[in-house]
Amino acid sequence: MGSTSGESMQGSEGREERIVVSVRVRPLNDKELAKNDVSEWECSNDTTIIYRSNVPASDRSLYPTAYSFDRVFRTDCPTHKVYEEAAKEVALSVLSGINSSIFAYGQTSSGKTYTMSGITEYAVTDIFNHIENHKEREYVLKFSALEIYNESVRDLLSTDTTPLRLLDDPERGTVVEKLTEETVLDLNHFEELISFCETQRQIGETSLNEASSRSHQILRLTIESSACESMVNGKSSSLAASVNFVDLAGSERASQTNSAGTRLKEGCHINRSLLTLGTVIRKLRLASKGCIQYFLLV
Numbered sequence: 001m002g003s004t005s006g007e008s009m010q011g012s013e014g015r016e017e018r019i020v021v022s023v024r025v026r027p028l029n030d031k032e033l034a035k036n037d038v039s040e041w042e043c044s045n046d047t048t049i050i051y052r053s054n055v056p057a058s059d060r061s062l063y064p065t066a067y068s069f070d071r072v073f074r075t076d077c078p079t080h081k082v083y084e085e086a087a088k089e090v091a092l093s094v095l096s097g098i099n100s101s102i103f104a105y106g107q108t109s110s111g112k113t114y115t116m117s118g119i120t121e122y123a124v125t126d127i128f129n130h131i132e133n134h135k136e137r138e139y140v141l142k143f144s145a146l147e148i149y150n151e152s153v154r155d156l157l158s159t160d161t162t163p164l165r166l167l168d169d170p171e172r173g174t175v176v177e178k179l180t181e182e183t184v185l186d187l188n189h190f191e192e193l194i195s196f197c198e199t200q201r202q203i204g205e206t207s208l209n210e211a212s213s214r215s216h217q218i219l220r221l222t223i224e225s226s227a228c229e230s231m232v233n234g235k236s237s238s239l240a241a242s243v244n245f246v247d248l249a250g251s252e253r254a255s256q257t258n259s260a261g262t263r264l265k266e267g268c269h270i271n272r273s274l275l276t277l278g279t280v281i282r283k284l285r286l287a288s289k290g291c292i293q294y295f296l297l298v
């Protein structure tokens with residue numbers, strides 16, 4: 001993972017594409033404190049995290065103990081700072097017509113949902129503030145939400161649980177058939193939509209997390225805008241782009257989550273899909289075309 005950090009690629013249109021990787025360490029919870037657990041990770045500075053290895057001193061040189069990322073956030077760091085320093089620029093690039101994705105990736109109970117909910121809320125608030133301050137443009141915001149549960153795609157803006165089909169569209173790439181897309185009227189409307197999604201998402205209790213996400217969730221905000229004076233110097237100034245907020249289900253060891261039955265089956269699907277995602281990201285990193293920005297929270 002460290003090798004992906006800070007690398008940049010030149011897109012087909014000459015625009016720089018980046019994968020930015022940041023790490024946030026959550027504080028120990030009450031259960032862990034009661035067991036006198038200690039964190040095995042320590043942030044030594046803003047870009048380095050150290051594994052407090054219990055490997056004997058004589059073997060320590062064989063194992064890496066320090067890992068570098070674009071940004072590392074300590075346990076006492078508030079979500080707003082994580083947003084400002086690691087996600088804001090990527091999220092708001094949608095206003096300039098650049099597609100972007102923000103992923104939360106990590107093991108179960110590491111704080112992905114906690115962090116992504118905050119980041120999504122701060123980003124959407126900033127987007128509405130930007131719109132308010134740019135009356136010279138007209139904006140249309142569209143929102144869709146889906147989850148991938150046991151390899152089936154479900155619409156989180158609908159109570160219909162029928163799995164949706166993925167189609168390959170020659171122009172738009174992969175599209176989800178019949179996915180609801182709501183036009184967002186204002187921030188309150190967005191919050192209502194998010195609350196509805198939360199009630200729809202697959203959550204289950206494991207021994208590591210009382211409210212563990214059992215699915216991958218993708219919230220997509222598409223922003224179209226055009227100058228009120230639509231032709232500037234003979235050119236149309238319309239922009240359209242999407243930002244994806246992706247809260248992945250956490251990787252898990254069956255022995256740690258003590259899962260069986262449904263939870264075990266979910267865990268197998270989760271681990272396999274995360275492995276595939278890792279492969280896709282590695283390949284995208286090596287590919288030189290397309291125009292996609294990624295931000296990975298590990």
Ligand SMILES: Nc1ncnc2c1ncn2[C@@H]1O[C@H](COP(=O)(O)OP(=O)(O)OP(=O)(O)O)[C@@H](O)[C@H]1O
Pocket residue numbers: 025026027029075106107108109110111112113114115209211212213214248249250251
């Ligand atoms: N930075 C933080 N500060 C305080 N509490 C946190 C923080 N991050 C996470 N938590 C708490 O830790 C618990 C687990 O967090 P969360 O559900 O976000 O983990 P997760 O990585 O999404 O887990 P899963 O993959 O199982 O869904 C929650 O109770 C959450 O409120």
